[in-house]
Amino acid sequence: MTAKSPTAQEAVLRELRADIVLGVLAPGSQVVQESLAHRYGVSRVPLREALKILEGEGLVTYHPHRGYFVMELSVDDLTEVYRLRSLLEAEALRAAVSTLTDEDLEQLRGLLGQVEQSSGEGDLESLTIANRAFHFAIFERSAMPRLVRVLQQLWDATDVYRAIYFRSEVNRARIDGEHRHILAALDARDPEAAIAAHEVHRSHSVQVLGTQLAE
Amino acid sequence: MTAKSPTAQEAVLRELRADIVLGVLAPGSQVVQESLAHRYGVSRVPLREALKILEGEGLVTYHPHRGYFVMELSVDDLTEVYRLRSLLEAEALRAAVSTLTDEDLEQLRGLLGQVEQSSGEGDLESLTIANRAFHFAIFERSAMPRLVRVLQQLWDATDVYRAIYFRSEVNRARIDGEHRHILAALDARDPEAAIAAHEVHRSHSVQVLGTQLAE
DNA sequence: CCTAGCAGGATTGGATCCAATCTGTGGCTA
DNA sequence: TAGCCACAGATTGGATCCAATCCTGCTAGG
CATH class of the missing domain: 1.20.120.530 (GntR ligand-binding domain-like)
Incomplete structure (x- = not known):
């Protein structure tokens, strides 16, 4: 869907960041992996790896078995x-x-x-x-x-x-x-x-x- | 193989960290996913997510299509x-x-x-x-x-x-x-x-x- | 003798499928 | 009426399988 990238995770990572930054993904809302993966045209695997990076950066939070949530900054x-x-x-x-x-x-x-x-x-x-x-x-x-x-x-x-x-x-x-x-x-x-x-x-x-x- | 954990990625993350810290995984060496996954008794998926976290922390480096390598600190x-x-x-x-x-x-x-x-x-x-x-x-x-x-x-x-x-x-x-x-x-x-x-x-x-x- | 090119194997990246867990709803009981 | 339990749907976690890429060693040609 976007410019080509050596790996899908990188492409997804960029798109995810952009969507969070631009507020497309509302702060505090859950990141539903299935729908987002579909949106970016990939499977859930590369999406999850991208989310792990964003978790490390503090852009999303992670709760085991509950999923990822867009961080809301105070x-x-x-x-x-x-x-x-x-x-x-x-x-x-x-x-x-x-x-x-x-x-x-x-x-x-x-x-x-x-x-x-x-x-x-x-x-x-x-x-x-x-x-x-x-x-x-x-x-x-x-x-x-x-x-x-x-x-x-x-x-x-x-x-x-x-x-x-x-x-x-x-x-x-x-x-x-x-x-x-x-x-x-x-x-x-x-x-x-x-x-x-x-x-x-x-x-x-x-x-x-x-x-x-x-x- | 270790204490129970809500998710396998967490358990793998701890083991991986320990193995890197203790030098079991030699600095500079490649992390071969298959063998490590087998070692920890899980599939490659949770291992890769753990590696993404360690990448964020700078304990390993990542090169697309080449894999993860244990960081050697100077x-x-x-x-x-x-x-x-x-x-x-x-x-x-x-x-x-x-x-x-x-x-x-x-x-x-x-x-x-x-x-x-x-x-x-x-x-x-x-x-x-x-x-x-x-x-x-x-x-x-x-x-x-x-x-x-x-x-x-x-x-x-x-x-x-x-x-x-x-x-x-x-x-x-x-x-x-x-x-x-x-x-x-x-x-x-x-x-x-x-x-x-x-x-x-x-x-x-x-x-x-x-x-x-x-x- | 050296270098370019080309297999073959090894390894990673990604997709699909199944299992485990959570959430929310409805009904039952005190 | 409030609280608890059970069940069903949704969602995540993990395993397996296939495709894409990279690395190695060999071969052929200069």
Whole structure:
């Protein structure tokens, strides 16, 4: 049903994530394996393996003999994720900034260009992807693979909210400016400035999302 | 073959973890599903689901159409894990120490008693369990479930080494003392002292393990 | 002698089928 | 009327079977 993938579990994993993030699967609702497998055009086996991954990421919960349920994220959970991101991204930046090469910065500039283009066009799908590519290109320069993995999980867990955040044009304009601050700090090879810029970046989004989540 | 469990995947998961931790499954070697499934007396389905969980925890790696391989941890990986633990456990302690009740402290004293008993008897299996129970009883008081989850993963990833560490009587004697320092800091409701005590606790083990790992 | 290509076996990925467990409903009893 | 038990349907858990892919060793050609 989607782009080809070496294995069905991967394809299902992507679709499942998208469906959870976009709210197609209501938070708190049970994941009925049969119907979902049918929806994705596969059997239950690869679906279950994908669910096990999502369980590890905290996007779904699992109760033996009762099944999987879409996680519902609370304000507390959101703030906890951002607190952890704050700690861990600071560490990644400390490790990354000092080792940045000129080629790295050139690459980051290119990625940022894609972010801004998607942002301008209002293409939320590609904006989400480009934004993530930009930030993780930085984090990966830390040469701390396990740290990057944990950060991936934390980002995955809040993709739902990021999509909401990007919907507003005001927010999109703001992140463009914040991204340029980040890049400037990286250009100057100033770790503390980069950490501070990220702090601002995150605190804005968690603030907006927190109030929006309280409805 | 083991204690009963509501589902086979859970039982397999425990056995698999033990076999990896104890080195029965050599690091770097491929996990041949058929033979392992036979070994545990189940089919390949629950085994694969258990492997997906371990993949999420970083105990095994997965390559599509090639299978799962037991992760081999390098010194770099070990130090990275401990660096992350340092950051995250400090955060957990900051959140936990201030809210500790007298009952909590009583419970911790009980858990520590079990640790020391197992340590004295040289029962490594129950020592591993009791040690973990003690430390996570503290972390869980942070009321930050996601943080606890990440810490669980980090601990899981280095269980292999912890088992080695406990083997030496000298090390066991040392951790008993370190645990008492931790408990004293908690008794005093002094977060910074607790963080410092943990720092000492970790740095000893990472130091010993690091040299031992370099063989 | 070295390399490309091609079987054959081994191993994983996925689908289908059956067993085990849970959930909800209705009837019975105190 | 409230509570408990039994039964039926739904749903998950696990086993077996088949298809797709990968790896190994051999062979043929340069």
